[in-house]
Amino acid sequence: MKYYLAVDLGASKTRIAVCSKDTIVEKTVEITPKQGDEYTIARFIWETVRKRFPTYIENIEAVGVASIGPLDIKKGIAVNPTNLPFKEIKLLEPLTTYFGTRVLVANDAVAAAWGEKNYGLGKPFKNIVYLTLSTGVGAGVIVDNHLLIGKEGNAHEVGHIIIDFNSELECGCGGRGHWEAFAGGINIPRVAKLLASKHKISSELFEFLLKHPEATAKDVFEYCRRGDRLGMLVVDLYVKASRAGIASIINTYDPELLVLGGGVFLNNQDILFEKIVSGLENDVVTSMPVIKPTAFGDDVGLYGALALAANPPRELLEVQGV
Structure with a gap:
């Protein structure tokens, strides 16, 4: 069976879920790292998935990331995020390397809108x-x-x-x-x-x-x-x-x-x-x-990230060149 990885990157907490095409299968909620370099968050996501969901990794079809902003959307990078102490948070490039599959990154609220459109x-x-x-x-x-x-x-x-x-x-x-x-x-x-x-x-x-x-x-x-x-x-x-x-x-x-x-x-x-x-x-x-x-409560960002991965919007595919 194919699965999708949904990531909701927030200033305080990061939610990560393994999903089917239309619902969450398993999830974890972690404290978002506040120290490190531009690759810290991507490494943290990868290591969390390896630790929490090791049996699913080889069957992940695509990854959707609903991220804190503002973004450089073409590069999939959060730039000077208002409420996190990083100049840049690189997401698209390192996560694509780690997971070896399609990754789409959008602002968390943008992803949530897409999640409401698809599932809510x-x-x-x-x-x-x-x-x-x-x-x-x-x-x-x-x-x-x-x-x-x-x-x-x-x-x-x-x-x-x-x-x-x-x-x-x-x-x-x-x-x-x-x-x-x-x-x-x-x-x-x-x-x-x-x-x-x-x-x-x-x-x-x-x-x-x-x-x-x-x-x-x-x-x-x-x-x-x-x-x-x-x-x-x-x-x-x-x-x-x-x-x-x-x-x-x-x-x-x-x-x-x-x-x-x-x-x-x-x-x-x-x-x-x-x-x-x-x-x-x-x-x-x-x-x-x-x-x-x-109606999704705290999981709205995860459903948004799932929608990015499972039913990617044409507008985002064109920008991120996937």
């Missing part, structure tokens, strides 16, 4: 946006059944939509007022500290952040649930920023379906989904799309 909520639709609200903010876009790639593979970096050109908040890319600066999970504790200092807010969350520099978005949302004033203010700003970003997406791409995913959203959709969607129609010049959370 996007099957009946020609115009789809998949939006990830996670460590960063990104999207994958399908217009008239065409997966959008762009000259360098970055025709989807919606996290860098400027939603406040007067903002003091600096994005990981160095720009100011970007959506990701407000809503990227890695930035949320920093937003909380800035708001507390600017508005002289005293709260349990602020005291916690001062004592715990390693605090995460999870902590901020937990304090919001407790009714902490600062936590509620941060989440309110998150919602407003995301509503503005999503309205921009709808106005730009005119999708029939917008699928929401990403760890920050999926772990907090009980307090985010209705607030983000409510009132969106007031900022949209076209008709509203269907908006739903992904």
Whole structure:
């Protein structure tokens, strides 16, 4: 039997799965390496597969990689990824050498959009946006059944939509007022500290952040649930920023379906989904799309990577010359 290898490379975790043509057979979730050279991640993927799935290696038909961005799509390289400390992460060339078969690399959200189109909520639709609200903010876009790639593979970096050109908040890319600066999970504790200092807010969350520099978005949302004033203010700003970003997406791409995913959203959709969607129609010049959370949960990137490997999009095949 032939199998496909799906890799979802994230800033915090890397998910790797052996799959049939339409579902996950076995998977593992590993901590993404934070030190090394441009080949560290590829070696880590290869060694993980050898360790976890040795019996499948000779029967792997193709490999799909859903990667953190931005990408040099032609070379299959992640370049200066915002939330990982590498100048380059070489993927396409070393993984092709290791596995000796076809490898396709795309941005993780782009892959997820393709996964939704092939296996998920996007099957009946020609115009789809998949939006990830996670460590960063990104999207994958399908217009008239065409997966959008762009000259360098970055025709989807919606996290860098400027939603406040007067903002003091600096994005990981160095720009100011970007959506990701407000809503990227890695930035949320920093937003909380800035708001507390600017508005002289005293709260349990602020005291916690001062004592715990390693605090995460999870902590901020937990304090919001407790009714902490600062936590509620941060989440309110998150919602407003995301509503503005999503309205921009709808106005730009005119999708029939917008699928929401990403760890920050999926772990907090009980307090985010209705607030983000409510009132969106007031900022949209076209008709509203269907908006739903992904049904794949944390595995959406793996299904995206599987779709790249098992049913490769023509647009990506042309770019990567496979």
